[in-house]
Amino acid sequence: xxxxxxxxxxxxxxxxxxxxxxxxxxxxxxxxxxxxxxxxxxxxxxxxxxxxxxxxxxxxxxxxxxxxxxxxxxxxxxxxxxxxxxxxxxxxxxxxxxxxxxxxxxxxxxxxxxxxxxxxxxxxxxxxxxxxxxxxxxxxxxxxxxxxxxxxxxxxxxxxxxxxxxxxxxxxxxxxxxxxxxxxxxxxxxxxxxxxxxxxxxxxxxxxxxxxxxxxxxxxxxxxxxxxxxxxxxxxxxxxxxxxxxxxxxxxxxxxxxxxxxxxxxxxxxxxxxxxxxxxxxxxxxxxxxxxxxxxxxxxxxxxxxxxxxxxxxxxxxxxxxxxxxxxxxxxxxxxxxxxxxxxx
Amino acid sequence: xxxxxxxxxxxxxxxxxxxxxxxxxxxxxxxxxxxxxxxxxxxxxxxxxxxxxxxxxxxxxxxxxxxxxxxxxxxxxxxxxxxxxxxxxxxxxxxxxxxxxxxxxxxxxxxxxxxxxxxxxxxxxxxxxxxxxxxxxxxxxxxxxxxxxxxxxxxxxxxxxxxxxxxxxxxxxxxxxxxxxxxxxxxxxxxxxxxxxxxxxxxxxxxxxxxxxxxxxxxxxxxxxxxxxxxxxxxxxxxxxxxxxxxxxxxxxxxxxxxxxxxxxxxxxxxxxxxxxxxxxxxxxxxxxxxxxxxxxxxxxxxxxxxxxxxxxxxxxxxxxxxxxxxxxxxxxxxxxxxxxxxxx
Numbered sequence: 114x115x116x117x118x119x120x121x122x123x124x125x126x127x128x129x130x131x132x133x134x135x136x137x138x139x140x141x142x143x144x145x146x147x148x149x150x151x152x153x154x155x156x157x158x159x160x161x162x163x164x165x166x167x168x169x170x171x172x173x174x175x176x177x178x179x180x181x182x183x184x185x186x187x188x189x190x191x192x193x194x195x196x197x198x199x200x201x202x203x204x205x206x207x208x209x210x211x212x213x214x215x216x217x218x219x220x221x222x223x224x225x226x227x228x229x230x231x232x233x234x235x236x237x238x239x240x241x242x243x244x245x246x247x248x249x250x251x252x253x254x255x256x257x258x259x260x261x262x263x264x265x266x267x268x269x270x271x272x273x274x275x276x277x278x279x280x281x282x283x284x285x286x287x288x289x290x291x292x293x294x295x296x297x298x299x300x301x302x303x304x305x306x307x308x309x310x311x312x313x314x315x316x317x318x319x320x321x322x323x324x325x326x327x328x329x330x331x332x333x334x335x336x337x338x339x340x341x342x343x344x345x346x347x348x349x350x351x352x353x354x355x356x357x358x359x360x361x362x363x364x365x366x367x368x369x370x371x372x373x374x375x376x377x378x379x380x381x382x383x384x385x386x387x388x389x390x391x392x393x394x395x396x397x398x399x400x401x402x403x404x405x406x407x408x409x410x411x412x413x414x415x416x417x418x419x420x421x422x423x424x425x426x427x428x429x430x431x432x433x434x435x436x437x438x439x440x441x442x443x444x445x446x447x448x449x450x451x452x453x454x455x456x457x458x
Numbered sequence: 459x460x461x462x463x464x465x466x467x468x469x470x471x472x473x474x475x476x477x478x479x480x481x482x483x484x485x486x487x488x489x490x491x492x493x494x495x496x497x498x499x500x501x502x503x504x505x506x507x508x509x510x511x512x513x514x515x516x517x518x519x520x521x522x523x524x525x526x527x528x529x530x531x532x533x534x535x536x537x538x539x540x541x542x543x544x545x546x547x548x549x550x551x552x553x554x555x556x557x558x559x560x561x562x563x564x565x566x567x568x569x570x571x572x573x574x575x576x577x578x579x580x581x582x583x584x585x586x587x588x589x590x591x592x593x594x595x596x597x598x599x600x601x602x603x604x605x606x607x608x609x610x611x612x613x614x615x616x617x618x619x620x621x622x623x624x625x626x627x628x629x630x631x632x633x634x635x636x637x638x639x640x641x642x643x644x645x646x647x648x649x650x651x652x653x654x655x656x657x658x659x660x661x662x663x664x665x666x667x668x669x670x671x672x673x674x675x676x677x678x679x680x681x682x683x684x685x686x687x688x689x690x691x692x693x694x695x696x697x698x699x700x701x702x703x704x705x706x707x708x709x710x711x712x713x714x715x716x717x718x719x720x721x722x723x724x725x726x727x728x729x730x731x732x733x734x735x736x737x738x739x740x741x742x743x744x745x746x747x748x749x750x751x752x753x754x755x756x757x758x759x760x761x762x763x764x765x766x767x768x769x770x771x772x773x774x775x776x777x778x779x780x781x782x783x784x785x786x787x788x789x790x791x792x793x794x795x796x797x798x799x800x801x802x803x
Binding site: 381 | 552555557740742744745
């Protein structure tokens, strides 16, 4: 089969690799029909985070089940499914608690499982990991594109909102106008937030934020952004969604958080070698919640909204490529031409 | 009047200073009958934190109201009162929210207000700051000594427990066997924790922890402590009280926290110039809550328990001195001879 492989900074190639095979009775093989380039992919693409040369990339697969192991009970060949960016068993203590990212039997995409950016993946723990799309929606292209962000960014934005304690009537701020930040806006609106301040610095992305429900847009960085948000909210907000993962974004997040408020953070931390300044949190009792998003936990409730037509995060996909176009997709993400790239192998 | 003054590392002197006077109609003058040396005082005493030479020290006053300004309504001369380590108005947004440490009209002990370690203090915002002890208990020495920790360490230990989400049936761990850690044990038991693992390295202090309700004692540091707690709890606890404030204690706290759990931290951060490693929290969605404890918020509920005889944190006072003995009190705290020193001017 064909699949995208990482060879070094700014060097992702699509090449022929062995087809994946069932290795355990709980595995499934999925033919990938939709996948994406993630906002975290540019970090290794730029050489900012380590990644082994020759490793398979992608972690947001959606497709059709081709083959299942003998012990798989929840999906059959021919089913339309999608999977989150982590593999989880579904039955351990942490999966039952909704913390699938800490699954004690967990696994990840890449290696022999294949990455999402390829023709096929092997999905370990298929019963725990795969989310089945009901048959009546299984071939509707618009629906599938609206479901695709549930593999990662929509679940992650939702986790930021949940972690920040957003609820009906809340005033909140969202730091970051990437796909996760935009989905954070959508999630906050879905949870009933009354006022949503989106902080970013790309006007085209803030337009999407507004479409997604942001009530106030702040196009600024650092101290200027903090000052403007604190002025418009008379001293900061109680709920902040930190959707970037960079040290500067965390500083903005704590800077706009009202004393006693909560920062929900979900961006993979990067550029934080200096560590978090705990004094940013200590004096005003600001809580720090969140972490890597257990998007599997949120898949069913978010899918229900997509299927009834009340949730559509697909506008985050501003560019679409086929499998051979994956390197071009990385380039477009790296150069911030695209918010998020949809891949249709 | 006589009062303790800081002159530099290992140099605290008791000397004659001007009596405090009412400066605002909301002030009260309190004659100090009881105060304490705090576990945070040795930091400036050792020169580990900055403090201006010539500054007045102490921040845990209890005493008799001598004089009140025209606008003071909740206390009268002759009343027995105590005050937390921060001064708060009682009516701003944050005081109403129970976050008195973020009071927008807040003030602190020291300077012209006087520190707690002196014959008198001036208390600004007397209505918001002072807690009145009911007359029938106002002269009972045992009760007063049991109430004294409510000025700081008992409220702080309680804040750690509340921030960590301890509730009836919880399994929790307490990092630190200083006065705050011991009060954290007491607070966790009071909130109904079922299993309380106390982690420290002074056997005499862990004896107090056991008396206060710890079900398991771990006398170890760093990785050894983490390993033992994780073994005895089959993978960590959901609620950790970090009662030290040092970087190593925070590492122990995250190390014994179960995925998805919460670290409630209350120790003034020190030795954390390197910052917090956010990866200790991110991967397993560990929440960080707490901060400087709004002990004023907890005074009434904790006092009710002390007055009915179901709460007695006074065993944290392992040494008592008079005002002239304050320098000796600092020495005893510095050399860890005393858990906490009670001062009776």
